[in-house]
Amino acid sequence: MIKSKSTSLDVARLAGVSQSAVSRVFSGASASKATATKVRKAADALGYRPNSLARAMITGKSRIIGLVVAYLDNQFYPIALERLSNALQAQGYHILVFMAANGEDTVIKVVEELIDYQVDGIITASVAMSSNLTQRCAVAGIPVVMFNRGQDGSGHSSITSANVEGGRKIADFLVAGGHKRIAHIAGWEGSSTGRDRRRGFIDGLADHDQRPIAVIDGMFDRDAACKATRALMARPVPPDAIFVGNDHMAFAVMDTLRQELELRVPQDVSVIGYDDVPLAAWAAYDLTTVRQPVNRMVEATIETILAKIVDPARPTQKIEIDGPLIVRGSARIPKGWTQ
Amino acid sequence: MIKSKSTSLDVARLAGVSQSAVSRVFSGASASKATATKVRKAADALGYRPNSLARAMITGKSRIIGLVVAYLDNQFYPIALERLSNALQAQGYHILVFMAANGEDTVIKVVEELIDYQVDGIITASVAMSSNLTQRCAVAGIPVVMFNRGQDGSGHSSITSANVEGGRKIADFLVAGGHKRIAHIAGWEGSSTGRDRRRGFIDGLADHDQRPIAVIDGMFDRDAACKATRALMARPVPPDAIFVGNDHMAFAVMDTLRQELELRVPQDVSVIGYDDVPLAAWAAYDLTTVRQPVNRMVEATIETILAKIVDPARPTQKIEIDGPLIVRGSARIPKGWTQ
């Protein structure tokens, strides 16, 4: 039976070598074959495992990445979290998760705690950071990468999908479908993601000499989206198509249209979302949407942050990854539409 | 401008006190008002924050809880994660997240890494642990609490909802609704959760002199559930009601029934799920289901694990929390049903 926690010194004594030898075997430094086997054997006998915290103290690298996320009810984020976690695990990093509802004070507190834990880097998802906070991280020498949210002049790298282009694609598609009264329930105005999609969409409509008959901020919130839908459909001239700022809200819009207002999608109203979460493909919604390529966004995020950990001097990057329009059944399909 | 990372010694020097004084101010030990202010001032000036890792080394408490979770596509888990994280944050703990698809080797690796990080406790969600692993944790002196999964004789505490009773409630409800050909797409046979619900359900039917016309293991998987649905409905005598082992699969079942087989729910087939994830309340599904009281399960989990951290001698507990049947529109409602 194995006793309780044993240290490198215990192993050293049992193996008849010095503590440094044990350390070297476990940290992959040079060691002769002979001692390596002796040490390994002793370690196994004692159930020894190196203490990551002690190691982190010396090396200054905790191999912990802090992940700050605002909410998990939008399916996009748990999935991103899952992928991020898996990818980082594969690189020997680990994720310390913090929930931080958008709100300056919570985020501040959270980031301070992350700094306390000497995280090697911070990934923020769906969270904005004040410049104050930005500076704190800079001081602590902790690289920050913003996932699915950009922030100009923050000094942080950001990874998003090509939201402006995405908005344009949707505009093109709806116009091609012959829609004449197009409305937009936008993503939260306080987020770059929401703003960019909206801008691309409006610019895209303008290219066809149209303008949205209404734009309402849906705050990325389900209830807000339901309300917005009712407001839109109560207008004297209701829209014949709605572009919704993300899938999560689009589901709410479809529910409201179909069950509450007893309208048909897409016959009465076309609905388009943004994200292409798995749920969008389920038959109940069958939602036409723009895909955010999560896998590639995750890859880019990890690459960016790890590179910056290795070389802090590396300049910040703003990466935008293009995503396709996924045509399903929630919006009228233009005649002869290909691609 | 603040320089780079400063230590308690830097603060001590600036404040004109000893390093111990600084330590005591920040760890809440006794200190005079006078020194406390001096230290606080100096700390602010330097942007000092205590190093959690160093602190953890001395105290032997990392204030990190490891969370092992198998998947996040079932909405139940991200929500649990969110609640767990928030509750633990409030207690000054933090969550190190590990994804571990069910599979002995992954789990082993993950738990070892958790031990390396000296976590104070481990919460497993939807993950089984071998007795080998159990022993390792015991040796390392790390308490383990299993969330939404039980395991007799593992020596770990577990928090679940009252799954057997839940299964019974569903049986009662379906029978009261006059269903005569009841089928069950069960949760993964390898999980206590799946087994208990199934057992309660079958026992409940038996009390009314019925037996399910078929029981298929849906593995908690969407595709498996779709397949099972097709198989059930292709039978010479198809079921008039299906109890599905969790909501996540129930959505798949409803999608398949309605879109693919063009059947009406509940007119042609009643469907009942288990969990009551937010999605179940959305109009598109409006799913009758048994609620797992996440909040209370989370509370119990946290209470259990924190108690065991403080007092390792505390006996393991097996807590089951009762959850109500939430009657919505996906299953025929018995005449005169109250409650």
Next chain:
DNA sequence: TCCTTTTTTGCATACGAATGCACAAATCAT
């Protein structure tokens, strides 16, 4: 075989904060 070069190894120290101990200062009672 002897000397040079390379590889191993142990020693001692460092990382940053917490804490037992002994002493100094402040508080209190008489």
Next chain:
DNA sequence: ATGATTTGTGCATTCGTATGCAAAAAAGGA
């Protein structure tokens, strides 16, 4: 004002591992 307590503080040590340095061992060259 004096001695008895309580409170506050500094010193030195500790946690478990990594690493620069110097000495020892091994390998290589002639």
